Amino acid sequence: MEVHLLQDIVLILGLSAAVIFLFQRLNLPTIPGYLLAGIIAGPSGMKLVAVSHEVEQLSEIGVILLLFIIGMEFSLKTLKEFRKIVLIGGALQTGGTILAAYGSAFLLGFPWREAVFLGFLVALSSTAIVLKSLQERHELHTPHGKVALSILIFQDIMVAPMILVLPALAGTEAGSGGEDLLLTFLKAVALIGGVFAAARFVIPSLLFQISKTKSRELFILTIVVLCFTIAWASHAVGLSLALGAFAAGLAISESDYSHQATGVVIPFQEVFASFFFVSIGLLADVSFIGQHLGTIIGLTLAVIMVKMILSGASVKALGFPWRTALLSGFLLFQIGEFSFVLSGSGLQLGLISGETYQYFLSVSILTMTLTPFGIQLSHVLAGKFKHSSASGTFAGAAVSVKDLHDHLVIIGMGVGGKNVAKAARLANIPYLVLEADPGIVRLETSNGEPIHFGDGTLPSMLKLVGVPTARVVVITISDPKGVQSMVSSIRSISSSVHIITRVKYVQEGNETLRRGANEAIPEEFESSIAIFSRVLHRYLVPENQIQTYADEVRANNYEMLGSRKHQVLSPLPYMDIPQLNISCVKAGPRKNEIIGKTLREADIRNKYGVNLLAVERDGQYLGDIHPEVCLLPNDLLFLAGTIADINRFQQKIEL
Known part of the structure; x- marks a missing residue:
């Protein structure tokens, strides 16, 4: 060189x-900073660097x-x-x-x-x-x-x-x-x-x-x-x-x-x-x-x-x-x-x-x-286009906004929006979807979705899908500025509707809540909960305690987003037995060669090399394990054995 x-x-x-x-300290974009550096160093500036x-x-x-x-x-x-x-x-x-x-x-x-x-x-x-x-x-x-x-x-x-x-x-x-x-x-x-x-x-x-x-x-x-x-x-x-x-x-x-x-x-x-x-x-x-x-x-x-x-x-x-x-x-x-x-x-x-x-x-x-x-x-x-008249035509299922009351409005029909819509269908909750991508609107129209084409930042479009009479509005789009603008528009036409938004990062939640959202769900935070839940599972913390702890973490975090006082989380017990693998597995929903039989009949110790320590059934623990204990569908089984043996046994009982 x-x-x-x-x-x-x-x-x-x-x-x-x-x-x-310097630009970061002044909260300015970085690209003009690079251009300025080139001007300073170049032939027209200090002549430090030639082209x-x-x-x-x-x-x-x-x-x-x-x-x-x-x-x-x-x-x-x-x-x-x-x-x-x-x-x-x-x-x-x-x-x-x-x-x-x-x-x-x-x-x-x-x-x-x-x-x-x-x-x-x-x-x-x-x-x-x-x-x-x-x-x-x-x-x-x-x-x-x-x-x-x-x-x-x-x-x-x-x-x-x-x-x-x-x-x-x-x-x-x-x-x-x-x-x-x-x-x-x-x-x-x-x-x-x-x-x-x-x-x-x-x-x-x-x-x-x-x-x-x-x-x-x-x-x-x-x-x-x-x-x-x-x-x-x-x-x-x-x-x-x-x-x-x-x-x-x-x-x-x-x-x-x-x-x-x-x-x-x-x-x-x-x-x-x-x-x-x-x-x-x-x-x-x-x-x-x-x-x-x-x-x-x-x-x-x-x-x-x-x-x-x-x-x-x-x-x-x-x-x-x-x-x-x-x-x-x-x-x-x-x-x-x-x-x-x-x-x-x-x-x-x-x-x-x-x-x-x-x-x-x-x-x-x-x-x-x-x-x-x-x-x-x-x-x-x-944001100045909020006063513009709504454009777009109703598509999808034959649902009249006039007939809807207490319904759900979903803004954004990506993966998150589709999952919310599917859950609403299964629960028989009436809903309408607002989507700004005409290609998605056309596709979901052919699938029978009650979908509307339009911009969710426009109050006129929000009224068109019945936001003033809705119970809940869910915003699933990935544009943080767009989410905040939508929340402001929704609040301008309805002070009572419950707004749930998706945000990418925890720090985005504060501004979204300040604009009027009731709940801001951070992607990175929910991912961290999924991760620590799996960690606790590997340390044999019972599933119900993991869920309780996750609920506490969610409650405390969302209180922190809302600037409210949060409580100290209670410690969780975990089991650490050297040279022994203990796992909690769930039985399948149907009877098979193991489920529906007694321990004597299933003979799991000799056939699979695992020992049953306890059973949780309908919220009750069965600690008195004897040969006549019958294993039932959906039982929670606490097992001791090698990882390979437990995995092999789990595959059998989940069938």
Whole structure:
């Protein structure tokens, strides 16, 4: 390694750490901090770091790893559900932006070739910045997060044909014709087909064999090789490295090892991603920005407004509510990193002048810098749509809201919402569902669900599903800001309905309760209860005591969320007998060769090697164990023996 590269790495990481520390203390987004670090260290600042090829390569690795992790957080099944958004939404947004930018540039006097090229540059948004912002805000799996990701995937796919047509657009003899575009398309289809096949037939078994070696080093090497191999293959067929990395993540997401792989990659991704954002800042020409500040600000605002309006309109055209359209528009208003690649090629081909190139760089960096702040503003503005009239039609079962009283309203029809709806059906509780995803509405309508399409933050939609006359409202969506907005809207039209919400983290519960929710169920807290319940079970604590303790923990925790005084938990006894395994197992609901017989008849000690210590039946303990004790269905049996013998016996009695 050359010394100057090591010096650049130290300076970039050190300055980034200092600036990000300051931004964290000021409660500001981190991405503008990285960009500022690049501006300070770059040629226009303190001239500590030059824009070098090596730094650009490190930044590309950061983007690859970021997209790889995003791919692992999704799945091929999820992506299949997004195909309509990818194809139609992406085409509307990208095509509309190209036309708008072309028309504007042409009216300003640019030649038509340059105007088309500027349309290409403006149409692309920043995959790295949008996904990084969504990750930091825990909004990747929200409706607007999924929509934005889908449109970004389409844009990344379009980079390849854009690059291919540049020579033809520039009027050179080396222009790529339709055959080249068709060949690239066929290569892309082959790559995607290969990734799908690998995800189903190759990667799961490969990672299983690797994990059997119990070698952490081998697992890390395998994951890195898979990521960069598929990314390289993507680049080889004319697609972007980032798109290939995303495909690699999708392939691994189908295996049981995606979470372990994510944990392996994240530390590398965080470091290398910083190089990407800093490298963008290095490109800024502060003197040029200062000399043309008014023009640059005007162009920046124009780009933001055009992209925001067209992106939002594209999302709305797909049937999503205004709130999702607004949030998606703010997510996609910046110019993306692949536009820098296109601009460099266009500059070499003479499609844009050096001055136009500097304007492009300045506007791009400003739009990127403003993105995190725009996302924060979008959630504030989204609340202003509460007064909008409800849109959406009733679907599903023939249930009239006028006839419903004391019913249940479920907002969100994901896994949690489906489980609540199933429980309501089994208990004969009348319910209605409100869902903002038109695809889910169509699917659940065909399944006979009483489902309504609309935005749960709008009081008009909440009235449409009868919230004022409902007994309970359950909010199961994964968007924390959306949950809080919904709670406020519900409370604005009903002070008596009982609101139960899902929150991802315990700290989110306080704000949700402050807004008016009666109960906030944290995912991480319930997961911890499930974990310690299994731990206590392994220490032979009786099931009823485990349940009692879990109830106490829940009560105390939810009291703490509500800022009420909480009590000290009572200690639990546990049994620790060296060299002896004691377990509590439950008999099955039906009679078999063991259940329904006496101990003498079943002869479990000789046949299975286990000893019966006690029986719990209908809440009563039977401690006097003798040969004539009869084992009945649903008995709770306390057994002593080896783990293998107890497991073998348990399989018999649970049949």
